[in-house]
Amino acid sequence: MALQPSLNPLLIHGSRDAANTLEFFWDYVCPFSKKSANCVENILKPLLVSKYSGKVKIIFRPHPQPWHASSTFVHEAGIAVAKAAPESFWKYSLALFNAQDDFFDEPTLNMTPTQIREKLVELGKSSGALSADQVAAVEELLKPKGGGNSGIGATDDLKVCIKYGRQNSIHVSPTVLFNGLVANDVSSSWGEAEWSVFLEKNIKG
Numbered sequence: 001m002a003l004q005p006s007l008n009p010l011l012i013h014g015s016r017d018a019a020n021t022l023e024f025f026w027d028y029v030c031p032f033s034k035k036s037a038n039c040v041e042n043i044l045k046p047l048l049v050s051k052y053s054g055k056v057k058i059i060f061r062p063h064p065q066p067w068h069a070s071s072t073f074v075h076e077a078g079i080a081v082a083k084a085a086p087e088s089f090w091k092y093s094l095a096l097f098n099a100q101d102d103f104f105d106e107p108t109l110n111m112t113p114t115q116i117r118e119k120l121v122e123l124g125k126s127s128g129a130l131s132a133d134q135v136a137a138v139e140e141l142l143k144p145k146g147g148g149n150s151g152i153g154a155t156d157d158l159k160v161c162i163k164y165g166r167q168n169s170i171h172v173s174p175t176v177l178f179n180g181l182v183a184n185d186v187s188s189s190w191g192e193a194e195w196s197v198f199l200e201k202n203i204k205g
Contacts, residue, residue: 033097034097047195068105072158
């Protein structure tokens with residue numbers, strides 16, 4: 001449930017001192033993660049505001065899956081936005097989820113890593129998530145830092161996210177943790193009725 005300071009933008013709802021924590025392990029190019037993320041935005045967050053104000057925080061845990069060839073690139077972009085434009089992280093994330101078809105295996109088959117990153121930056125522009133100055137900062141973070149396997153400006157933070165998922169034995173997306181334990185009953189297909197039952201059962205006081 002901890003967040004290192006550089007990853008504070010991954011807290012997408014509530015405050016750090018909220019008594020209860022929901023963690024969503026999502027892959028930007030996973031259709032079920034897209035469904036889950038849109039549910040959080042359109043159903044769960046309004047429900048928490050209306051009935052459980054101040055009691056629950058939501059953390060987005062980036063969870064790239066290696067069988068999706070572009071997954072590392074899209075998650076690098078998400079982390080880069082979190083670093084360069086923290087207030088725009090969630091808006092950009094929703095835009096990326098909703099444009100995920102453009103980053104599936106087939107559309108990116110003949111694209112270079114540089115071309116994929118350029119397309120991800122362009123999404124920040126077209127979605128209105130990033131200003132011109134923020135676009136430039138994200139572009140800089142997506143450039144290689146040096147030779148060999150030196151990575152890019154978002155690599156170290158992405159490593160933290162991946163290590164956290166591995167440490168907690170997270171295998172698939174979406175996976176949801178409630179107060180540190182896997183909530184196996186939570187489904188990406190849940191609507192307001194199912195979330196209402198879950199919250200009523202688990203939020204005390």
